[in-house]
Amino acid sequence: MKAKKSVLYITTDGLTDPLGQSQILPYLQGLSKEYRIHILSCEKPEVYLQRAVVIQERVDKAGIQWHTVNFRNSPPVLGSWLMQRELRKKAKAIIKDNNISMLHCRSYPAGMIGMALGHKYDLPWLFDMRGFWPDERKDRHIWDLKNPLFLMVYKWFKHKEKQLFASASHIISLTWKAKEILIMSFGVIEDKISVIPCASDSGHFYKRNANTALKASLGFQPEHKILAYSGSLGSCYLLDEMLMFFKAGLNINPRLRMVFLSPKTYHEMVMERAAQLGLKPELVKCAFFSREEMPEALSIVDYGVMFFEPSFSIQASSPTKHGEFLSMHIPVVTNAGVGDMERILAEKPTGVIVHDFSEKEMLKAWQALVENNYLSEDFDDQAKKWYDLERGIDKYSDIYKLNV
Known part of the structure; x- marks a missing residue:
């Protein structure tokens, strides 16, 4: 039997978070039938203590290797930078120890690591961009651009955004509208972009009689x-x-x-x-x-x-x-x-x-x-x-x- 190739999936979201359980793990459980999946995620310590056992059972059953670092975002900017540094360090160790063939990176912070390590180790990397992350932070009032620190971070990510799109082996967008923007505004070639919307579990949500x-x-x-x-x-x-x-x-x-x-x-x-x-x-x-x-x-x-x-x-x-x-x-x-x-x-x-x-x-x-x-x-x-x-x-x- 042909040996499975190894893929490292990097995310700053936690598998113990609801999003991780609904929008990350189900996909990777499916892909684990063909690939040896390693997941590197950022877990909130208090949530991890509550749910880690259940998640570990799910990944073990799928033959997935789960690696974690602690999530941190405090103090603002510095906390995220320190977490990013730890995430990159752990990703390098996983690549060296597990014969990784490809990186799959969810959103921009993980994409920054994928871009750097993909170049360093000559690995293809997928940019699962989700949305236009710096603009989401601005539009949702998470980053107040009147604050010079957040304005600086926003401008830095907008500069790096173009590099992410150019460097990635392939880009995954949630919407066709975003794909159109990538082509028209960022000059990304059409064949480099795939559209995969968020999934809903139709085995769980289906029409039934009113309770x-x-x-x-x-x-x-x-x-x-x-x-x-x-x-x-x-x-x-x-x-x-x-x-x-x-x-x-x-x-x-x-x-x-x-x-x-x-x-x-x-x-x-x-x-x-x-x-x-x-x-x-x-x-x-x-x-x-x-x-x-x-x-x-x-x-x-x-x-x-x-x-x-x-x-x-x-x-x-x-x-x-x-x-x-x-x-x-x-x-x-x-x-x-x-x-x-x-x-x-x-x-x-x-x-x-x-x-x-x-x-x-x-x-x-x-x-x-x-x-x-x-x-x-x-x-x-x-x-x-x-x-x-x-x-x-x-x-x-x-x-x-x-x-x-």
Whole structure:
């Protein structure tokens, strides 16, 4: 039997984080059937202590070697630099000790290591860029460019960005829109870029009968139609606009209700903003469900909403929650300019795009939502085409074969 070639996957995200469990490990478990995978990740110590045993069992079962360093981002900039230095040192040791044939680097900080070590050891390296990371930090108000330190870091990464695109053996983008930007604005040749959106687990999220007991436990009546937002409410999400969309929907159907399926840290903020907008507590609810419980929670939902702050970087975003909504046959409303959402919804009617946040546009979207005769096969087809995990693994496998 031909020996498997070894690949080192480098990420500053942790496998013990929810993102690592949903968007990193499933792909690498699939690829481990053909390649000997080494993962080098940055783990938050407190989370690592809670979840490391479970993750170790998963990687052991797949024959994956898992290497870690401690995640740190404090003090700002210096903490990240120290973590980056430790990550690079450990990556060098893994390359030397394990006959690594290729590097696979997730996002820009890992890409910086891939670029340096790929050159040093004459190894091909894949730049799994995810999004336009420096602009994400700026657009999501993580880096305040009025601060000279963050302005300096932003400019440095924007300078290095061009080198990353030029140096990488292959680039993986989350969206076709970002691929277009890479070609038109950065001069990257088309064949060097593949598009692999975030995956949704259709074996976990699928259409099922509504959990009426759960619906009642949230204070909703059987006749209520439910609008939902699912996930965290970070700086790129437009909470007020989503609440205003719900408020507009009450003009169409007074029996409409809204639930935020979000971590508990956001609940007080949501309820305060709802009250300020004149929405009574019985109209808007907040609840947190684990990933295991989320399909049952989504079973009571009739419509989904996700509004993002318009920006340059949001064009590279692939919202995993949309894949979950599709798999659950929930039509979604989102705003124009978000990744490939306009393209996806134009292909088959599984939701509505709003082009601004005026009341007129929101009422128009509600009319389209309630009047459309949605087809189950359209949701299934789009979920499989855009967010299927196995399809993503196959694409990665093809890229590996061309570059290892």
